[in-house]
Amino acid sequence: MSKPKLVSIIGEQEYYYPGHAACQGCGASIGLRHLLKAIGPNSILAVPAGCTSIIAGRANLSTFGIPFIHTAFASASAVASGIVEALDRLGKKDVNVVVWAGDGGTYDIGFASLSGAAERGHNILYVLDDNEAYMNTGIQRSGATPRGAWTTTTIKGKKEGKKDIIDIMLAHNIPYLATASVAYPLDFHRKVKKALSIKGFKFIHLMAPCPPGWRFDMNLTVEVARKAVLSGVWILMEIENGRLKLNPPSNTMLEKRRLPVEEYIKMQGRFRYLKGELLEEFKRDVEMNWERVKKILAEQSR
């Protein structure tokens, strides 16, 4: 019997071990597993405070089969910069240095160090594990929390929209950016491999749903992530040297072949206040993202 397509591409070797301390149905857990398979053992992972601080397991045990360093909340990109320079000095030029950081550690407290490392062009792959709130500390809103979402610090739903981190990172003129989703592991795997083949600072924005934080059953993680893409709330794309390309299935959705946004939000208890004008604003946010993509694509084809 031949191996399934997924296994033949991503390989059977695991570096994310059983016994990890993630919640059941954790989206980040799916992401970490596939990230580690793609980067392989000749890599060093730097991770700031967040869910992965716990997922990593209890000392003296570890979830990870590769070198892994916990960093201060704001510091992952700077620690990674130090690692890159040290490896260069030590003549270890082929080691992948990877940051895996949550949305709080990226959009908010970690932003200065992220921006600094990107501006310096350090040879780092940065993977943003986005579950759209401070989940590890008990579901507080972050700069990544979407409009209307309930969190423990936006108990009637967040009034502000989600910060556009892709646009911000694009403004750093880095050679490779991509979005990804835990519902599309092959796409994520390919993007990680692609990013590692490029020298400089690379940024992958991975959507990783969180059952306890988003209020859905733990068996629905992949389904929620998929609905985010199929409803157009989450757009799969990559931007290489400034050139944007949509990836399947988002590339078929330019002309509104999308599920209604409600199909995505109704699965999640966090959106229980997303009604009326707030819901209309949320839809406008989604439309605006697509309009921006269309505009860029139109300019590119000119």
Place this chain on the structure above:
Amino acid sequence: MSITSRVKKVLTGNHATAYAVMQARVDVIPAYPITPQTTIVEKLDEFIENGLLDASMIRVESEHSAMAAAIGASAAGARTYTATSSHGLLYMYENLWWAANARLPIVATFVTRAIGPPWNIWSDHQDIFTLRDTGWILFMAKNAQEAYDLTIQAFKIAENPNIRLPVGVGYDGFYTSHTSEPVEMLSQDEVDSFLPDKRAIKPLLDPEHPYTIGNLPDASFNFLIRKNMWSSMESSLDYIRKVGYEYYLLTGRNYGDLVDKYRTDDAETIFVSIGAMANEGIVAVDKLRARGVKVGHMALRLLRPFPTAEVLDVLDGADRVIVFSRALSMGKGGVLFTELADLAYRYHLDIDVYDVVVGLSGVEVVDNDFIKIFRDVSEGVFDNKETIFLLGGKYV
């Protein structure tokens, strides 16, 4: 040019430090500018650009990231150095603890400066004393020569596999950082043979030996991590003495004693201070001795680990200690005073310890301040229960 033979140059404290760092052949220097530290890293940048130092300078976007990048570089096995002051030190504070708890042999210079508000760039020891409990080995130099000498020794101490703690060398902003004096530098060959092989630093992050650094332990395991740091700190005293003695054999400058003592042998009153003001204390001792008064001065060159044995040895036979602090613990007293006062209790010393706060915010401390306090304490103007504030020759 590279230093092929022993040479004496007129250098500022900051440039003397930069030469020591260059001669130590550091690999990675993450740095962020802050007055009065900046001229160290500017000089190092110049050394790198001119091909005198083969190192990577990471021009980070904040001090928080300077220490974070130092953590990454050191964890990966590189010889790593940075420098900061004042608000920069406070901004990197969290990562100074990460560096110590992760047992990373980073060497840093802390050019002391007051903490605002209001803005103040002058020397004050409030910043370096915030490091007191972190697990950094801390020196405080009184001049540019000591800054140079201690920086060389710092790498050797930090990288000892039985110690593996970060080492900081402090000295006063402007008084030491920006004034020039003759500094004798070792030849490159001497430094090379004095320091250990930098490639002997065991990397914590190594794909050949994958470890996870910093996973959540249970409480008692965490307790033991701190206790083990304490033990390494305690046992480092012997090694610091040994390194200081080796350095003495090489240069004739005595660092094996750990404390810098001046005419203390028969002294009845001992002044205690650190950093640049120690030079004034020494002048005061000479002036008082000329009048037949038995006084001496002890500069606490090593703040952590605290050199208890050496300090007790100096205090033996004295009946009065006057401690001059350039840092204040609000609601408690002079910070250096509290460092000395507990010895009197623990070792049942029949000795009066006086608490004098001087030089805060960069106010000049002169020999006459020491002499005035000595006179007034001798005449019973103060007892040892109060904190005495002396500003510009007047009590406030």
